[in-house]
Amino acid sequence: MASVTEEQVREALSAVNDPEIKRPITELGMVDAVTINPSTGSGSAESVTVRLLLTVAGCPLKDTLNRDITAAVKGIAPEADVVVDMGVMTDEQRKSMRDQLRGSHSDREIPFAKPGSLTKVYAIASGKGGVGKSSVTVNLALAMAQRGLKVGVIDADIYGHSIPDMLGVGDRRPTQVEDMIMPVPVPNATGTDIQVMSVGMLKPRKDQVVAWRGPMLDRALVQMLSDVFWGDLDALLLDLPPGTGDMAISLGQHLPNAEVLVVTTPQQAAASVAERAGTMASMMHQRVVGIVENMSYLVTPTGDRMEIFGSGGAATVAKTLSHRFGYDVPVLGQVPLDEKLRVGGDTGEPIVVSDPDTEAAKVLQGVADQLSGRSRGLAGMQLGLSPAGR
Known part of the structure; x- marks a missing residue:
């Protein structure tokens, strides 16, 4: 039986901010899935896999995200093997995030x-x-x-x-x-x-x-x-x-x-x-x-x-x-x-x-x-x- 739940992992990830946007990755829709595989015994540890969607394929700060996500999950499951599986947002997902941040205004404004x-x-x-x-x-x-x-x-x-x-x-x-x-x-x-x-x-x-x-x-x-x-x-x-x-x-x-x-x-x-x-x-x-x-x-x-x-x-x-x-x-x-x-x-x-x-x-x-x-x-x-x- 897993020692942590998906809800607990997502709660921990809510403290991880995107380094460029300065907002939680959970709020930005970057956490696509959380998979928890319990320990199978014989000394094996449970594993937590976080599927992360980057805004662009060549994100320059993906190593920072990997490090911060791993640290956040380790904070609630110190013995778990943490894997950050990185993908890329679709055009529709990027547009949704853009609208969330800026609003859906077509006219560009100087805030x-x-x-x-x-x-x-x-x-x-x-x-x-x-x-x-x-x-x-x-x-x-x-x-x-x-x-x-x-x-x-x-x-x-x-x-x-x-x-x-x-x-x-x-x-x-x-x-x-x-x-x-x-x-x-x-x-x-x-x-x-x-x-x-x-x-x-x-x-x-x-x-x-x-x-x-x-x-x-x-x-x-x-x-x-x-x-x-x-x-x-x-x-x-x-x-x-x-x-x-x-x-x-x-x-x-x-x-x-x-x-x-x-x-x-x-x-x-x-x-x-x-x-x-x-x-x-x-x-x-x-x-x-x-x-x-x-x-x-x-x-x-x-x-x-x-x-x-x-x-x-x-x-x-x-x-x-x-x-x-x-x-x-x-x-x-x-x-x-x-x-x-x-x-x-x-x-x-x-x-x-x-x-x-x-x-x-x-x-x-x-x-x-x-x-x-x-x-x-x-x-x-x-x-x-x-x-x-x-």
Whole structure:
């Protein structure tokens, strides 16, 4: 007689989440069957076979699913032989799962643009390239996740996409279920939740050059916002291209509720163009939440600060934009030059994870604290309500 029942096994499997969709595999209809063969005596153990239906044949995380399912069954039947028999969903089953997740709406919607969305959307912008905008983005994303937030990252820098490599998932490709794309999860030791999507992940070849103009750029942004199943995020970070071009305009049109974080360096040449990035956000009716000054100073071996790129850039931008907009635009942090910050981006291990006790990591963690501490509520949002007639 079997020591466990099918009901008990399915209950245990309800605690196993799909690594990409972040929902229980039982809820998604991925558990096709559970077969229990009792021990036949003579020292043989009972066996539990779980028939699992993958969304696609080449699911990149099937080993993770195998491991998690085996552990879940072993938790209630330690002596059992566990077999995970993997199959693939039919087109009809995939469509059913897609409809369950997204609803059966034919029109693609951007969930973050809805009046009731509770996701805080931050666009990381700069007036010019080379100021470390992408480095700031990945470190803020990881620092927020370390604080328990569910974080999504969109690499909206179409021409200079670098976010996947900086997060260590440059060779990963997203899974597609019907017309729904799963963002790529970023593994990290804290077990927190980060998901990323980049146009670089959608190209046939990693070295392929993207040569798009306005309409195609807009379409790419909409696809990453609406075709990707992000689930319930606390924060969504978008790494924008430098400058005030098509992508900044598209973002303002599709995500008017996004708040903009401007990254600059200390020198006045960078500060003047950073002001333009902030002004563009205001023109699109977006709020500038603050300024981050990167490469602010270098700490010498003697402990002195060397201001290689001058000083005062972020303060100038903050003062100018505060006066121009009529509300306070603070300097959220001044990140020092640190070789480990560059190395972390090259190796896919950003500094807030690889060297959290460095001064640069602490400043970035402080910026994340300020952004994470802001309320995730409906205050100030348009709720789409109108007065009822008498």
